[in-house]
Amino acid sequence: MSPFAHTSQTTGLASEPVASQMVSLVGIRPRHFASHSGYEGFSRYIGTILKPPVNFRRGSGSLARLINTVVTSVTHHPGYSLGAFLTEAAAALHMLRRRHVIYHLLYGDTGLWMLGRVSRMVGGCLVATFHRPPSVLIRYGIDRRRIQDLAAAILVSDSQRSHFEGLLPPNRIFVVSHGVDTDFFRPPEEMGDEQVCITVGAYLRDFETLALAIHRIWQVKPTMRFVAVGTAHPQDAHFKYLKDKRLDILAGVPDEELRLAYQRSRVAIFSLQDSTANNSLLEAMASGLPIVATDVGGVRQYLGDKAGILCPARDSEALANGVLQLLDDPSRRARMGVAGRARALGYDYRVVADRMREVYSEILSMRAIRS
Numbered sequence: 001m002s003p004f005a006h007t008s009q010t011t012g013l014a015s016e017p018v019a020s021q022m023v024s025l026v027g028i029r030p031r032h033f034a035s036h037s038g039y040e041g042f043s044r045y046i047g048t049i050l051k052p053p054v055n056f057r058r059g060s061g062s063l064a065r066l067i068n069t070v071v072t073s074v075t076h077h078p079g080y081s082l083g084a085f086l087t088e089a090a091a092a093l094h095m096l097r098r099r100h101v102i103y104h105l106l107y108g109d110t111g112l113w114m115l116g117r118v119s120r121m122v123g124g125c126l127v128a129t130f131h132r133p134p135s136v137l138i139r140y141g142i143d144r145r146r147i148q149d150l151a152a153a154i155l156v157s158d159s160q161r162s163h164f165e166g167l168l169p170p171n172r173i174f175v176v177s178h179g180v181d182t183d184f185f186r187p188p189e190e191m192g193d194e195q196v197c198i199t200v201g202a203y204l205r206d207f208e209t210l211a212l213a214i215h216r217i218w219q220v221k222p223t224m225r226f227v228a229v230g231t232a233h234p235q236d237a238h239f240k241y242l243k244d245k246r247l248d249i250l251a252g253v254p255d256e257e258l259r260l261a262y263q264r265s266r267v268a269i270f271s272l273q274d275s276t277a278n279n280s281l282l283e284a285m286a287s288g289l290p291i292v293a294t295d296v297g298g299v300r301q302y303l304g305d306k307a308g309i310l311c312p313a314r315d316s317e318a319l320a321n322g323v324l325q326l327l328d329d330p331s332r333r334a335r336m337g338v339a340g341r342a343r344a345l346g347y348d349y350r351v352v353a354d355r356m357r358e359v360y361s362e363i364l365s366m367r368a369i370r371s
Contacts, residue, residue, distance in 0.1 A: 018102070018360040023047035026091040026115075027106030028083050034255045036184040037279045039129065039156075040106050045353035046360075047104065052083070052090040079110035079140040087111060092118040099124055102360050107131065108153070109140055116149035125367060127360075129154040129176075133204075133274040133297050134163040143167065152363050154356075157276035157298030171366060174359050177302070178277030179352035180286050182345055184255070187288030187337065188263035195221065197323055198265035198289070200229040200258075200280035206294065207231070210271035211242045212316035217323055218246070224327075227261050229253060230280075262287035266333065267326050271319060275299050286344035290336035292322035302347070307340035 025047045029038055043049055068081045075085075091103055092115060099122060105111055108128030119126035128150055130137065137160070144167045147153055153164050155175045164173050197217070199210065217224055229250045250261065262268070268284035268291050275281075275297035282302065284291060291308030293299050300310060309325070311318035326333045345351075 018046075018357050018364065021048065022100070023102045023104060023360060024050040024091070024094065024098075025104050025106055026050050026087060027111055028052070028087055030107075033279065034258055036181045036255050036259075037283065039131065039178055039277075041181055041349040042179050042353040042356055045350055046357055050091055050094055050103075052086040075113050077113055077141055080113055081110070084111040085113065088113060088115045091115055095119065095122055095124045095126075101125070102127065102151075102363065104154075104360075105129070108147070108150075109137060109142060112142075112146060116147065119151075120149040125151045125363065127152040127154055127363060129156065130160060130164075131156055131276055132160075133276055134160060135274065137163050151367065152359070154359065155276075158301055159297040160276055174362075176355050176359060177347055177352065178279070178282065179349040180279075180282035180344055180347050182286045182348045185259060185262065185283045185286035185344075187341060191266075192264055194225065194264070195223070195327060196225045196227060196265045197267045197269055198227045198229065198261055198284070199231075199269050199271070200261075200283070201270075201278070202231045204273045204275060205231070206271040206273045206314060209294075209314050209316045209319065210269070213269070213271065213319035213323070214242060214247070216316060216320035218244075220320075220324055221327065227265065229258060229261055258283075259287070262289060265289060267292060267323050269319060269323055270294065270299075271316075272296050272299065273313075277302065282344055282347055285340035288337040288341045290326050290333050291340060292319055292326065294319070302343075304339070304343055307336050307343050 023046060025040060025043050027040065029040060071082050071085060072078055072080055088111065095103060095118060103124060103126045105115060105126065105128040108130045109132045112128050115126055126149065130142065130153060132140065147167055152172045152174055153168055155161065155164065155173065156178045158175055214226055224246065226247045227250065228247065231249060262284055268289040270281060270291065270293040272294040277298055281291065281293065281299065285307060291303055293303065293308060293310060294313050295310035296313055303310065309322035311322055
């Protein structure tokens, strides 16, 4: 399957290229993303980021939690926050002044509450990208009422289609893959001698199964080292049963240290509850690492069948065996690393920007026909 696919039925329409100044990208970048990571990386090549006057993220302090609890209660949107409201308000004011612009809400799951209604009232063109799997979209109240005023919904995985097909016409649903900075995340020039396995990220991770898999690997390879990056609350529940000097837990690392952690590893392991697109998966692929991952959501769509080993959900033995097989087979490991790197190049932010430009043009063509 091509890295890029969509359900639109209007691909035969002739459309003019969309200039960057015709696109305003709206959204607050999640603070846990490295500066070379994140969905909005394609904005380097198309569009202009529209920033709110106050960049108020969700926050973790008691006052921030209180404020966001009130906002969530008022909006009846579990994923919404004051930061999202300020971002939408800034975009709404901008939309009142500039109506011949595509407004792309980068995080529709947690950032869409009022902007759709504003767009309808002023005749604007609003699209939104959704990142969460269907179970989370349902919990966040992403229903027909919330998205009916969008010119289009952009998904990052085919695994999300089932949720949106009952909410919007097919020609307003697009799938455009997430991207990765393949210039920054790249294979090492030389591979070290130490056997290291890396896992990165905390959202929708299955740490219980991962811990069991690590124990199984240690039974066979007692000197094997593991690196866990960005797992959040490293001393809390995620690894509370896995305190061992062979496990290095890194938090808040600079981009260069994250890249070095990938480059020093032999295998990347991702134990997942669910997934659509995944920053860490793409970064590991771009770094030339073979992958062992849970076969859920959009993982197979991104990884393909040559760049890694896919395992059933909650199967620690399969995860452990996948890692052990790759550690014992350098040639297979190398082939998968090369395949992963090649596949990651198809998800480079420049490629995503080109695809997004096509989607914007198609959306404008559909609007021109309707008007």
